[in-house]
Amino acid sequence: MSRRLARETALQVLFQRDLTKEPFIIAEEIQRWAKEFVVPEPSKDFAQELVEGTIAHQEQIDQTIASFAQDWTINRMAKVDRNVMRLATYEILFRSDIPGRVSLNEAIELAKRFGGEESAKFVNGILDRIVESAVKAEQKGADVSSKATSNP
Structure with a gap:
C-alpha cells in the first residue's frame, strides 16, 4: 500500500470539496481520483479513511x-x-x-x-x-x- 498516493488522493478530494462546496459521495470521489493517480485498492481504503475522518x-x-x-x-x-x-x-x-x-x-x-x-x-x-x-x-x-x- 502506498500511503503517499493515498494522501495525495485524499488531498484532491478535500481540495475539491473545499473549492466547490458541493456535497458528494466520498467513495465515488475517491474512486475517481484514484483512477487518475492509478492508486491500488488498499491505498484507496486508506484515502477514504483519511477523507472521512478529516471531514468528521x-x-x-x-x-x-x-x-x-x-x-x-x-x-x-x-x-x-x-x-x-x-x-x-x-x-x-x-x-x-x-x-x-x-x-x-x-x-x-x-x-x-x-x-x-x-x-x-x-x-x-x-x-x-x-x-x-x-x-x-x-x-x-x-x-x-x-x-x-x-x-x-
Whole structure:
C-alpha cells in the first residue's frame, strides 16, 4: 500500500470539496481520483479513511489549526495549504497508528508538490507546533485532541 498516493488522493478530494462546496459521495470521489493517480485498492481504503475522518472532525481540526496559525484565519489560507494541514492535523490528533512527525513530513511533501512556493514553510511552521503540543499532551496523559484545541 502506498500511503503517499493515498494522501495525495485524499488531498484532491478535500481540495475539491473545499473549492466547490458541493456535497458528494466520498467513495465515488475517491474512486475517481484514484483512477487518475492509478492508486491500488488498499491505498484507496486508506484515502477514504483519511477523507472521512478529516471531514468528521473538520470543525475541531480548523479550530486547532487556527489556534496555532498566528495572524492567519483558516479562510485566508491558500486552499491547498489549508487542506494539507487539515489532513495532517487529522492524522496527528486522531490517528494514533501514525507518528506525528510522519504526518508532518508527509504534509510538507504534499505542500511542496501541490502548493505554492512558500507552502512547505508555512505548513511546516504551523504543523510543527501542533505536533509539539500533541507530544506534550501525550506525555502528560491528556486527551491530545482537546489539549491541542485549548493551546494557543
